């Protein structure tokens with residue numbers, strides 16, 4: 001089924017109104033299309049079949065990062081944080097999906113003028129759409145990954161903690177190389193040679209029962225799932241280190257997993273042809289994964305405040 005077929009019955013928010021998604025189209029001269037001058041978010045809504053609601057995970061946190069991304073590149077939009085949340089709920093109601101759903105808000109330089117110029121295009125357009133989405137990476141079978149020959153974009157080139165459209169060519173290059181070489185995902189090192197993250201997800205390893213992840217200053221996107229994992233792990237009483245991670249630590253890790261809104265929690269069984277631990281889902285990864293999937297669906301009372309539940 002083509003992308004258009006899967007989404008064509010849906011509605012999008014475009015040019016200030018809710019329209020059928022096929023009407024949400026931009027001119028080919030659009031600056032953002034030419035230069036990647038946009039920023040975006042990726043949010044998941046989990047459908048509860050029994051009770052008929054969607055649990056949108058950490059909606060307000062996603063829009064806080066969205067606005068921070070705009071701030072980092074020095075542009076604005078006409079919508080407040082509150083507007084963005086309300087708009088998303090309205091669009092969700094209108095689409096009323098009966099399935100797990102991915103929400104894609106984005107803001108972009110809509111001018112038709114030649115040359116990238118964030119001074120001229122300093123007020124971005126805002127648009128949003130959504131579509132059904134299951135697993136983006138296999139979550140329960142263990143994936144095979146490699147270290148990419150591409151380096152993660154550095155903060156002083158394209159700010160890596162902002163979710164900037166143009167920077168995703170970096171992700172696409174790493175993913176392509178990994179898949180061409182028979183792996184399912186890639187791990188980026190940064191320009192300093194330290195472990196950064198996956199092509200579009202953060203990375204955790206476990207060594208001697210300590211959960212370890214790259215620090216926020218290692219050119220990663222500050223993932224909301226990463227933060228979630230840290231919070232859950234700390235509540236479960238696991239020791240956590242956010243620090244510089246060396247490549248060779250990956251080869252001797254007891255456990256490893258990716259996390260992200262798309263990736264959710266996906267455990268890794270091999271890195272550069274070296275088995276991670278015993279090649280099975282690790283104890284700590286397993287505990288976190290099982291809890292995570294209950295939390296995002298709004299099934300754990302303690303973490304319900306992370307879930308915006310909306311009847312559809």
Ligand code: PMP
Pocket residue numbers: 042171197198199200201202220221222223224225226259260261262
């Ligand atoms: N790193 C990159 C480069 C990403 O694109 C994503 C996906 N948004 C992540 C990490 C994970 O971030 P989050 O958990 O907020 O989805």
